[in-house]
Amino acid sequence: MAKISLIVNGNPVNANVDSRTLLVQFLRENLRLTGTHVGCDTSQCGACVVHLDGKAVKSCTTLAVMADGHEVRTIEGLAADGAPLHPMQEAFREHHGLQCGFCTPGMIMTAVDLVNRKGHDLSDHVIREELEGNLCRCTGYQNIVTSIAAGAKAMGKSA
Amino acid sequence: MYEFKYHRPATVRQAANLLVKNEDAKVIAGGHTLVPVMKQRLASPPHLVDLSHIEGLDTIEMKGRSLVIGATAKHAAVATSAVVGEAIPALAELAGGIGDPAVRHKGTIGGSLANNDPTADYPAAVLALGATIVTNKRRLKAEEFFQGLFSTALENDEIITKVMFPLPKKAAYIKFRNQASRYALVGVFVAKRPSDVRVAVTGAGSDGVFRATAFEEALKKRFSHKVLDGVSASADGLNSDLHGSAEYRAHLIGVLTRRAVEAATAK
Incomplete structure (x- = not known):
């Protein structure tokens, strides 16, 4: 067992974990933050994307012990319970950027990271390139791309 | 996953002692x-x-006439580094094409090289640019470092600390992705160096990254895709699997080398 201390969605967390615990397991099973999903479990689908020190990473391919001393943000950390949705979440709702919703937390965390890196005015081409590591099996991506473009603009206004 | 004990050394020396x-x-x-x-x-x-908390191991800087990239520099850092973009733009582009954005936020150059996956991108750059791999024990030339599939000259307690790239006059990397895995089915890195021309191929060889000497010889005379008419790669020693036959991969080497030379000369 290993002792870890990290910040999750702004709150300090201390825990004793088996060193082989994946970050996604720790979030879902220890902290009950089940918004982060396990899709493929092989680093390809992006359903498990969270932010580690502000950067999108695949939490199914990150050991919880490696996050010791770092800061994690999950989909639950984008907007407080009862508060208005984060602009990117709102854009996915408005533009019907999901059907079953399984990939959506990862899509949104990837999209927010993309806006942080590349700004608020994103072409469809850039968005599609940046979604290389996020798979959706329902929508054909059209509305996801529309949602991200709109969400990126909205994030610029609300900033 | 089986149990293991996790160690987080603060220095390369501590890490080596643990090994x-x-x-x-x-x-x-x-x-x-x-x-x-x-x-x-x-x-x-x-x-x-875990090397990821060793300070200074991810530094990217120019030292004399070499671009020096620390072993734990992440692909995203190499892709967006102004120093790399200025010194060897082809290397920044290569790093920006590895995996996907989330993978690039974690994967490191040292890890990619130490693993020596036959479809990885970095080995092609290191071999074509004639980089030197610096470890806690010694310096290794690219051609002595790579020793076949998933195998390198690294000893058990040896750790890559940095990679030194001499600056090429021109360079470009073009890869043809496997449509499912997105790894390079074939990737070709072409470098016009002050003294010679090197063409390194990843993804295709059944023994990992290698130099396509027939193309190098032709390009030494004149660095233009036009001299490559009639030059072809042999299918001997190339991978043949459900993704593509050895002949198909050999064909791709020719196509991608031409494209890489065109891209390098257009810069």
Whole structure:
């Protein structure tokens, strides 16, 4: 067992974990933050994307012990319970950027990271390139791309 | 995944000592190859030595006439580094095309090289540019470092600390992705160096990265895709699998080398 201390969605967390615990397991099973999903479990689908020190990473391919001393943000950390949705979440709702919703937390965390890196005015081409590591099996991506473009603009206004 | 003991050394020396003390220990940095392999139980190291918290091991800088990239520099950092973009733009582009954005936030150059996956991108750059791999023990030339599939000259307690790239006059990397895995089915890195021309091929060889000498000889005379008419790669020693036959890969080497030379001369 290993002792870890990290910040999750702004709150300090201390825990004793088996060193082989994946970050996604720790979030879902220890902290009950089940918004982060396990899709493929092989680093390809992006359903498990969270932010580690502000950067999108695949939490199914990150050991919880490696996050010791770092800061994690999950989909639950984008907007407080009862508060208005984060602009990117709102854009996915408005533009019907999901059907079953399984990939959506990862899509949104990837999209927010993309806006942080590349700004608020994103072409469809850039968005599609940046979604290389996020798979959706329902929508054909059209509305996801529309949602991200709109969400990126909205994030610029609300900033 | 089987159990292991996790170590987080603060210095390369501490890391090396841990490797000496624990013979079956594995080094981890970004973990984007090792963690998946451990999840599949294809590897079960009893000790993991995490290099990702060693300060200064991810520095990217110019030293004299070489671009020096620290072993734990992440692909995203190399892709967006102004220093790399200025010195060897082809290397920044290569790093920006590895995996996907989330993978690039974790994967490291040292990890990619130490793993020597036959479809990885960095080995092609290191071999074509004639880089030197610096470890805690010695300096290795690219051609002595790579020793076939997933195998390198690294000893058990040896750790890559940085990679030194001499600056080329022109360079470009073009890869043809496997449509499913997105790894390079074939990738070609072309470098016009002050003294010669090197063409390194990843993805195709059944023994890992290699130099396409027939193309190098032609390009030495004149660095233009026009001299490559009639030059072809042999299918001998190339991979043949459900993704493509050896002949198909040989054909791609020719196509991608031409494209890479065109891209390098257009810069």
